[in-house]
Amino acid sequence: MWRDFTYVDDIVEGVIRTLDRPAAPNPAWNAEQPENSSSYAPYRVYNIGNNCSVKLLEFVETLEKIIGKPAVRQLMPMQAGDVLETRADISALQRDVGFAPSTPIAEGLARFVEWYRKYHSV
Numbered sequence: 001m002w003r004d005f006t007y008v009d010d011i012v013e014g015v016i017r018t019l020d021r022p023a024a025p026n027p028a029w030n031a032e033q034p035e036n037s038s039s040y041a042p043y044r045v046y047n048i049g050n051n052c053s054v055k056l057l058e059f060v061e062t063l064e065k066i067i068g069k070p071a072v073r074q075l076m077p078m079q080a081g082d083v084l085e086t087r088a089d090i091s092a093l094q095r096d097v098g099f100a101p102s103t104p105i106a107e108g109l110a111r112f113v114e115w116y117r118k119y120h121s122v
Helices: 008-020 055-067 089-099 105-119
Strands: none
Touching: 008 089, 008 105, 055 105
């Protein structure tokens, strides 16, 4: 299975950058023939993700290396409603805001573990 993990600082930066570029209404929008990608109301929804899928087992192995101990693994079959892969489509974010998260998984996990250990004094 593959997941698109995004480091929290990248999420925060993406949100802050969107604040500097408020959405504008589309004056050509027609309520009789609505278009899903725009509106007369000035709003915009962005997917702020890393746009890069990582194998779940690679994620666990990277975390094991950083922490210095093996995880207790309990592998399960696919669960109802689960998907094999997730990946954020950040094309609108890149187009409108000029931003794409860029923290690699190993770096983000290392920063998180450092923060966690400091915060919880472990």
